[in-house]
Amino acid sequence: MSGLAKQPPLAISGRGVTRLVILAGPWAIKAPRPDYGWRLFLHGLLCNMTEAVFGRSALEGFCPVVWHIPGGWLLVQRRARVMTEAEFATFDVAAFCDRETYQIAAETKADSFGWIDGQVVAIDYGEPPHRLPVGWWQGNRRLSAFREPIG
Numbered sequence: 008m009s010g011l012a013k014q015p016p017l018a019i020s021g022r023g024v025t026r027l028v029i030l031a032g033p034w035a036i037k038a039p040r041p042d043y044g045w046r047l048f049l050h051g052l053l054c055n056m057t058e059a060v061f062g063r064s065a066l067e068g069f070c071p072v073v074w075h076i077p078g079g080w081l082l083v084q085r086r087a088r089v090m091t092e093a094e095f096a097t098f099d100v101a102a103f104c105d106r107e108t109y110q111i112a113a114e115t116k117a118d119s120f121g122w123i124d125g126q127v128v129a130i131d132y133g134e135p136p137h138r139l140p141v142g143w144w145q146g147n148r149r150l151s152a153f154r155e156p157i158g
Contacts, residue, residue: 022118025051025133030086034073035130037082052079054133061132068103068111070121070128087121087130095120103127 020028024043029036037058039051056079062072074083090098095117103120104111112134113119119131 023131025054033086035070035084035086037084039079055079055082057133058082058084066106066109068106068127068129069132070123070130084130085123087123087128089130090117090120090122090127092117098127104129 015030016032018030020030023040025040025047026037027040029038037055039048039055041048055075058069059072059075059077059079059082061069062082062084070084070087072082072084075081098120100113100115100120104113111129111132113129113132119129120127121130122128
């Protein structure tokens with residue numbers, strides 16, 4: 008269910024308030040948006056930083072990140088075919104996002120999910136997950152910013 012050949016080679020999505028997404032061939036390029044104010048721009052930076060961590064991890068369900076600039080300034084993911092409203096109507100979001108040992112923090116809407124190589128992936132998961140496997144970040148310097156909550 009790739010469907011990328013049917014999508015325009017270049018498109019710009021301006022629907023998000025924290026990030027601008029440029030779709031170019033096989034890539035989705037995400038950059039923080041300054042036009043909605045400083046607070047949302049900073050949130051865009053944080054979303055890119057979060058996706059850089061989880062999109063490069065071994066955890067399943069995240070759209071792969073292929074390149075990023077540290078600090079959240081720019082992020083490049085594989086381009087997915089966005090889930091249609093009809094597909095989303097039959098999609099069990101809770102079962103997909105609530106994994107046994109972690110959660111995928113994606114909004115409950117069709118354009119937060121897509122298809123890559125016949126598999127569903129979250130394509131907008133910039134919020135930090137609520138539950139992570141115990142000690143999953145240990146030994147990985149890149150993941151040390153997302154330690155388990157105390158208490």
